[in-house]
Amino acid sequence: xxxxxxxxxxxxxxxxxxxxxxxxxxxxxxxxxxxxxxxxxxxxxxxxxxxxxxxxxxxxxxxxxxxxxxxxxxxxxxxxxxxxxxxxxxxxxxxxxxxxxxxxxxxxxxxxxxxxxxxxxxxxxxxxxxxxxxxxxxxxxxxxxxx
Amino acid sequence: xxxxxxxxxxxxxxxxxxxxxxxxxxxxxxxxxxxxxxxxxxxxxxxxxxxxxxxxxxxxxxxxxxxxxxxxxxxxxxxxxxxxxxxxxxxxxxxxxxxxxxxxxxxxxxxxxxxxxxxxxxxxxxxxxxxxxxxxxxxxxxx
Numbered sequence: 001x002x003x004x005x006x007x008x009x010x011x012x013x014x015x016x017x018x019x020x021x022x023x024x025x026x027x028x029x030x031x032x033x034x035x036x037x038x039x040x041x042x043x044x045x046x047x048x049x050x051x052x053x054x055x056x057x058x059x060x061x062x063x064x065x066x067x068x069x070x071x072x073x074x075x076x077x078x079x080x081x082x083x084x085x086x087x088x089x090x091x092x093x094x095x096x097x098x099x100x101x102x103x104x105x106x107x108x109x110x111x112x113x114x115x116x117x118x119x120x121x122x123x124x125x126x127x128x129x130x131x132x133x134x135x136x137x138x139x140x141x142x143x144x145x146x147x
Numbered sequence: 148x149x150x151x152x153x154x155x156x157x158x159x160x161x162x163x164x165x166x167x168x169x170x171x172x173x174x175x176x177x178x179x180x181x182x183x184x185x186x187x188x189x190x191x192x193x194x195x196x197x198x199x200x201x202x203x204x205x206x207x208x209x210x211x212x213x214x215x216x217x218x219x220x221x222x223x224x225x226x227x228x229x230x231x232x233x234x235x236x237x238x239x240x241x242x243x244x245x246x247x248x249x250x251x252x253x254x255x256x257x258x259x260x261x262x263x264x265x266x267x268x269x270x271x272x273x274x275x276x277x278x279x280x281x282x283x284x285x286x287x288x289x290x
Binding site (some may be wrong): 030031034035052055056109112113114116117120123125126128129132 | 178179182183199252255256259260263266267268269271272275
């Protein structure tokens with residue numbers, strides 16, 4: 001089981017309570033699709049992903065970014081059993097979506113960078129540590145059911 | 148994933164914008180790396196103080212960004228241009244090259260924090276590729 005300090009728990013709750021899911025989700029997913037263009041392989045049905053402007057303006061990207069971020073709520077609410085909470089989603093990503101788990105790491109990095117840019121000075125090194133640890137635990141849970 | 152002419156011009160233009168804050172960015176990124184990825188502290192056990200904002204950390208952040216500046220100026224031949232630095236990291240410092248990625252991530256994060264409007268996804272793409280190529284050039288002499 002993952003050990004969380006009081007600071008880490010409070011920090012994660014704080015970040016997500018203040019999060020603008022729509023803006024952050026869209027910006028993080030867009031950044032991922034632009035910076036790591038091979039991730040676009042999973043979004044053939046999204047329409048125009050031809051360049052950064054198209055990706056940024058694509059309503060499917062915006063919607064999906066929000067969906068992904070709300071998917072993190074499961075972990076925020078179940079910090080003591082993230083592995084259990086993500087069992088179904090892990091099966092989904094493995095069996096149905098066939099997503100290479102390395103993509104979870106790439107998207108996590110983009111989420112971290114977008115949250116950092118939004119929070120500015122409040123995104124201290126300790127806050128960064130907490131968020132990166134949280135996203136790493138979620139990523140590991142999402143990989144758990146792959147076989 | 149080698150640098151296209153567009154990547155090079157994007158990196159040089161962005162560097163022009165941020166160069167005046169390079170030391171600060173280096174200190175911030177380096178300090179963050181030591182906290183967020185504590186295994187990186189193993190290379191600095193001989194320092195008196197590893198806290199962000201401390202003398203040794205700020206000084207070393209400046210040194211690192213000096214290296215990045217050199218890489219920007221030699222962007223057309225990173226392997227040749229960084230040969231001496233590669234030799235240093237390979238033979239003397241013996242830093243595991245996996246750490247170059249960790250430091251690059253923190254520099255990119257600090258760039259996004261300090262220049263939210265300028266560090267667009269397209270700039271991020273070119274800068275990420277630049278750091279990847281820089282790391283590769285820095286690893287050249289390892290074996």
